[in-house]
Amino acid sequence: MGPFPSPSPFFINYIFNNYWSNDGVKQRHIVQQVTSTLTGPIVVEDVIYENGDGDGNGPIASKHSVFRRLTFQRSLGLVQSEALITRGHSQKIPAEAERKKVSSSKSRKKGSLRKNDCRMSLIDESRSNLKVDHNYLASSYHIGIISGFTLIASNLESAISSGKMVKAVIIGLGAGLLPMFLRACMPFLEIEVVELDPVISDLARDHFGFTEDKQLKVLIADGVEFVRKVAIGASSKVNADLENFDALSKERPTVPNGSPTKSPACGKSSRKIDILVVDADSSDSSSGITCPPADFVEESFLLSVKESLSEGGLFVINLVSRSPTIREMVVSRMKVVFGHLFSLQLEEDVNEVLFALPRETCIEENSLLKAAPQLEKLLKFTQTETGQNILDTARKITSLK
Structure with a gap:
């Protein structure tokens, strides 16, 4: 894909007048602007950001830290x-920075613009050397998502001890920060990211250091259809295995002691999803979500999720809605479908991370x-503050069912 066009004056003025307001931004520089058909x-x-914002909860890692936003x-x-x-x-993130970490990228309002912001003197000083730090999570809801892995820590531990890779699917790429972080700290994961918009994938690669390898892949597809196909495939595989097992059992030879030999179909399992994370935003503002x-x-989708998950799997969904009625509706539906439901309500935020077994x-x-120490042993961190934060x-995770 070729380079994107430079921002038009009209577009920049629109952004200036409509979006940037009151979150303590000191300086800014537009890196790229593009319009996607999707x-x-x-x-x-x-x-x-300004040093020391009013509520003391700003996303400041140090006085002159630069953050890249999508x-x-x-x-x-x-x-x-x-x-x-x-x-x-x-760079090592001081403990103070962790305490000031942003409550959630997906719920933070954009910052105020000053007339001299276009100079961006501090940012422009070393632009050629700037790179994304994938060892740092600026969003607490990302930390919240990973913290829920404690719910299946024993299952993860068992898989690792047996030499198995854990299949993780993330629906919604964004800047690719969550999958890149997971790839680094959980090398036993086989991660597939499902993203609907190829433009988002290009931006993640071009500006946020997102890279694919044998354990981290991106699939440009519809997330709902992807999960449904996995569910159908898993169900078909199980049925085929059962039919194959029944047929083979009639012809199976026996060993001298009379015990049947193991069927080739016995012990096989379909490749279901072990961890499924939905982290996508809605294009329909009228939905209330x-x-x-x-x-x-x-x-119907939640039922497909349940069918697509492995026996000890985990479903994670990042829910953002200012409507208590909609929130209760979502929770009610998930309670009907799943055996267990847990919640993490992020402080001073509309984000709620839901975990279903x-x-x-x-x-x-x-x-x-009890599971927290198990998870701690499985995670590989370069920054101890991040691990402790998780x-x-x-x-803080509570049970809803």
Whole structure:
């Protein structure tokens, strides 16, 4: 794909007048602007925040830290993704920065613009050396998503000990920050990202350092259809295996002690999903849900999710809605479909991360506390603050069913 055109004056003025307001942005620079036929106008920008914002919860890693943001015009006032930019190498994030971490990229309003912001002196000093730090998560809802892995920590541990890869599917690429982070800290994952818009994929690669390898792939496809096909395929595979097993059992030879030999079909399992994360925003503002699109909370889709998950699998959905009625509707539907449902309500935010387990299993009240050390052993971090933040967040997860 060729280079995108430079931002038009009209587009920039529109952004200036309609989006940037009151989140403590000190300086900004538009890196790229493009209009996608699927997503609409998209902006990639570098920003520097004011040092010490009013509520003390700003996303400041240091006085002059630069953050790169991905924003969709259709989600008025919301930042889709945000990454810390470093100058040529990953920097250690001080504990104070972790405490000031942004509550959620997907619920933060864009910052105020000053007349001298276009100069971007601090950002322009070393633009050629800027790179995304994939060891740092600027969004607490990303940390919240990972913290929920404590719910299946024992299953992950068992898979790793047996030498198996864990299949993870993320619906919604954004800037690719979550899959890149998971690829680094959980090398036992086989990650497939399903993204509807190829333009988003290009931007993630060009401006956020997203790269694919043998364990991290991107599929340009519809997320709902992808899950339904996995569910249908899993069901067909199970039925075929059962039929094959019945046929072979009639012809199976026996060993001298009279015990039948193991059928080639016995012990095989379809390649279901172990971890499914839905992290996509909605293009329909009238639905009352900012994340995810309404199709992802329909009962038919939730049933497909349950069918597509492995026995010890985990379903994670990032829910953003200011309507208590819609939130209750989503929770009610998920309770009907799944054996267990858990919630993580992010502080001072409209984001809620929901975790569902497909099967009814016995889960003790203090199981998350017990599982946290298990998860800690599985994660590989270059920054201890991030790991501790994930474990601390896991303790805030509550049971809804």
